[in-house]
Amino acid sequence: MTIVAPRTPNLALKLPADEAALLVQGEDGQGLVRAISAVLADHDANIVALDQYSDDPTGGHFFQRTIFTLDEPAAVFPALEAELAVALDPLGLAWRLVDRGIPKRVAILASTSDHCLLDLLWRQRRGEIPMTVPMVISNHGDVAEDVRSFGIPFFHVPSAGPDKSAAEERILELVQGNVDLVVLARYMQIISADFLHRVGVPVINIHHSFLPAFIGAGPYRKAKERGVKLIGATAHYVTEELDEGPIIEQDVARVTHADTAADMQRKGAYVEREVLSRAVLAHCEDRVMRNGRETVVF
Incomplete structure (x- = not known):
């Protein structure tokens, strides 16, 4: 038996319409934070929070979560993703871009x-x-x-x-x-x-x-x-x-x-x-x- 109830919108949920998150992980090395920040700066992103961790600074695994604001993230994402791929993929980094308004x-x-x-x-x-x-x-x-x-x-x-x-x-x-x-x-x-x-x-x-x-x-x-x-x-x-x-x-x-x-x-x-x-x-x-x-x- 299937019972379906009508949905009620969540009026209390207010998400930032101009915020995005970038999650990056991979082998640690020099210049990773700089490379990531440079791509975001090229697209006029304003970094508002940054968390970074390495389980071993000499050859360990690197993790970074960056929260930043953008004007109209959905419109900027295609170009930003293309540049992230050019900058980060050769470094062996896995990355994911998230629209925090969704x-x-x-x-x-x-x-x-x-x-x-x-x-x-x-x-x-x-x-x-x-x-x-x-x-x-x-x-x-x-x-x-x-x-x-x-x-x-x-x-x-x-x-x-x-x-x-x-x-x-x-x-x-x-x-x-x-x-x-x-x-x-x-x-x-x-x-x-x-x-x-x-x-x-x-x-x-x-x-x-x-x-x-x-x-x-x-x-x-x-x-x-x-x-x-x-x-x-x-x-x-x-x-x-x-x-x-x-x-x-x-x-x-x-x-x-x-x-x-x-x-x-x-x-x-x-x-x-x-x-x-x-x-x-x-x-x-x-x-x-x-x-x-x-x-x-x-």
Whole structure:
């Protein structure tokens, strides 16, 4: 069954119409910042923020995120991209130019737990995350009414039994070409390698553990049995290796011997939604740069 709700515009979201971001990474070397800045200056760009990191100044990996203003970025981008290619490609640098006036389109997948889903929808409605949510997809109908209250289309895609291929095919039909990011907001299904190859956009997951500890089912019961004093959550990009993708954000909460497993679950839910929202925010602001199994988050 498919349920579609009318969309309501996010009047709180105000993005800079004249700002762009340039993300560059590659082998470190002399003169990289100068080369990048020179291209931007040639196009009358005004740099308003610059973050740069090198994991080893002598032959390491270089990362830079530059925020700058332009008059009519859409009109300038073609010429700017052409000059960036001439200047940076011979240096072996990978780069990406982003119009910061365009919010990311984010599809959210959820199951029965609603805390991460509703937190993201609430922050999006308040304009706290530069994104739109064209759809929420769930393998259960439990969250349909809550999603409708935000004026966001809800799609019920059941995923019963060991063969998930039909459900994944339907999800791909919905998201391909329509979103820039997929977020698993406690979507309690394992995503196949085929889905990841075909979806065409990054996928972010929230894991109810401070990875790599207590992986698998019943993490709070395992934590209680182990007598832990900290519980946590981890947001990471999804890869073919289960729960092994590059980590974007983590946090913890203190617990004591007096906390029950239910107390830990309640505290853990708070951490989960905070960690996932911060990870999605960082991605939507183009502050995350992947480096193999690691990330640089500016």
